[in-house]
Amino acid sequence: GIDFNFWQTLDYNNLFVLAFELLLAGGWLFVFYHLWPVVKDSWLNWRQGFFAHENPSVLLEVEIPAKNDRAIEAIEQIFAQVHGLRRSQNWWEVWWKGQYVLKISFEIVGLEGQIRFFIRPTYKHKHLVEHAIYAQYPGARVREVPSAEDFVNLFPDKMPHNEFDMLGAEYVLAKPQFYPIKTYTEHKTAEGAHLDPLRHLFELMHNLKEGEYMWYQMVLVPEDEKWGLQYKKDLARLLGKAGHGD
Numbered sequence: 398g399i400d401f402n403f404w405q406t407l408d409y410n411n412l413f414v415l416a417f418e419l420l421l422a423g424g425w426l427f428v429f430y431h432l433w434p435v436v437k438d439s440w441l442n443w444r445q446g447f448f449a450h451e452n453p454s455v456l457l458e459v460e461i462p463a464k465n466d467r468a469i470e471a472i473e474q475i476f477a478q479v480h481g482l483r484r485s486q487n488w489w490e491v492w493w494k495g496q497y498v499l500k501i502s503f504e505i506v507g508l509e510g511q512i513r514f515f516i517r518p519t520y521k522h523k524h525l526v527e528h529a530i531y532a533q534y535p536g537a538r539v540r541e542v543p544s545a546e547d548f549v550n551l552f553p554d555k556m557p558h559n560e561f562d563m564l565g566a567e568y569v570l571a572k573p574q575f576y577p578i579k580t581y582t583e584h585k586t587a588e589g590a591h592l593d594p595l596r597h598l599f600e601l602m603h604n605l606k607e608g609e610y611m612w613y614q615m616v617l618v619p620e621d622e623k624w625g626l627q628y629k630k631d632l633a634r635l636l637g638k639a640g641h642g643d
Contacts, residue, residue: 440492441491441492441495443495444492444493444494444495445495445496445497446495447494447495448494448495448496448497449495452499452519452520452521453519453520454502454517454518454519454520455517455518455519455520455523455541456515456516456517456541456542456544456547457515457516457517457518457523457526457527457539457540457541457542458513458514458515458539458540458542459514459515459516459530459537459538459539460514460537460538460539460540461514461534461536461537462534462536462537465534465536467533467534469581469591469593471533471534472533474529474532474533475529475530475533476617478525478529479501479526479529479617479619480619480620481619482499482501482522482525482619483498483619483620483621484498485621498618498619499518499519499521499522500616500617500618501516501517501518501519501522501526501616501617502515502516502517502518502614502615502616502617503515503516503614503615503617504516504517504612504613504614504615505595505598505602505612505613505614506548506610506611506612506613507601507602507603507605507609507610507611507612508548508605508610509605509606509607509608509609509610510602510603510604510605510606512599512602512603513548515542515548516530523541527539551610552610573628573631574624574628575628575631575632575635576635580594581594598613
């Protein structure tokens with residue numbers, strides 16, 4: 398049978414008392430279940446705000462010589478060094494210190510027909526990024542851009558605006574992450590010579606008119622080895638090696 402004695406002892410004449418009795422009787426579990434995601438996100442955002450304040454970003458402009466003879470694989474070495482910046486955090490560092498994996502932004506900016514290259518790391522990683530660039534592009538010039546000269550200051554903080562029209566888009570993967578993306582090795586002429594996979598983007602930026610601007614941004618967040626291991630079986634299936642993914 399069902400014991401209704403508990404429900405008969407509740408005070409139905411006072412909603413406040415009734416709610417308090419139900420809360421003590423186990424209702425707090427349901428409240429906690431619904432409030433926990435909000436509380437967790439609010440707490441992490443608060444603690445990560447302190448960590449972000451301790452790790453401000455810096456804007457670096459990279460000038461590559463016009464006659465650059467470096468192979469396109471050189472940029473892969475830079476990305477590999479960025480991946481090496483990842484470090485794991487323990488419970489205390491995540492929940493109290495608010496630590497997270499610091500990201501680096503690579504930006505190609507078209508300013509009225511002028512194409513410029515920027516990297517936006519934290520001050521902590523500034524010198525590592527500079528050394529990585531000079532190691533692969535000895536003739537490059539890297540300079541720190543003062544915050545007053547940041548190109549984002551050319552534009553208003555809020556949209557819509559009477560002077561500017563803005564359009565933004567975000568690229569997402571059409572298939573699961575274990576599918577390979579098209580790489581520069583597939584951009585070739587009929588004779589087999591490599592083509593710059595960004596040539597269409599550069600052509601578009603080069604033809605921007607006065608008052609027209611275009612930004613292309615890649616935000617890199619290093620992942621650990623678990624990212625690839627979880628798709629090992631899927632990759633084996635794609636390669637026709639089903640049963641060898643373990």
